[in-house]
Amino acid sequence: MSIKVTVLVQKEDNWYVAKCIENSVASQGKTIEESISNLREALELYYEDTTPKNINVPTFLTTMEIGL
Numbered sequence: 001m002s003i004k005v006t007v008l009v010q011k012e013d014n015w016y017v018a019k020c021i022e023n024s025v026a027s028q029g030k031t032i033e034e035s036i037s038n039l040r041e042a043l044e045l046y047y048e049d050t051t052p053k054n055i056n057v058p059t060f061l062t063t064m065e066i067g068l
Helices: 032-046
Strands: 007-012 015-020 026-029
Antiparallel strands (some): 015 026
16 A cells, blocks of 8 residues: 655755655755655554544645745
């Protein structure tokens, strides 16, 4: 079985932090690819003994600009 998740990657100091939007599981790496690979491993462990709820529910992700 496979599921699709939404992943946000942000640079924080010298690390890239990858976070799964659906369940807040996060991981980090020195590169974007490493952070995503580490997140994949963390998610596999997170879902190891459980069936995810709301499998493949579409997520709408957008940006907005606000005046300061």
